[in-house]
Amino acid sequence: MIAFYIISYYFFNLSIKKIELGTAYAVWSGVGTALLTAVGMLVFNESISLSRVIAIALILIGVLILNLSQSSSQA
DSSP states (O other): OOOHHHHHHHHHHHHHHOOHHHHHHHHHHHHHHHHHHHHHHHHSSSOOOOHHHHHHHHHHHHHHHHHHHHHHOOO
């Protein structure tokens, strides 16, 4: 687990050299939340409901909009 934390922070550190800190953190936490929720539903048989699927989609859409808004502001 410690090795994964170190690897995760290493790649996070690399990402903030290319994109803004707020965007990098939003991507890191948003995608992590969505992935862990999906793993819980698929691997651990947690309940899958329409509201959970919509919530995950909204998280991913928000991350996408953040990335697009950053790339358009740098252009």
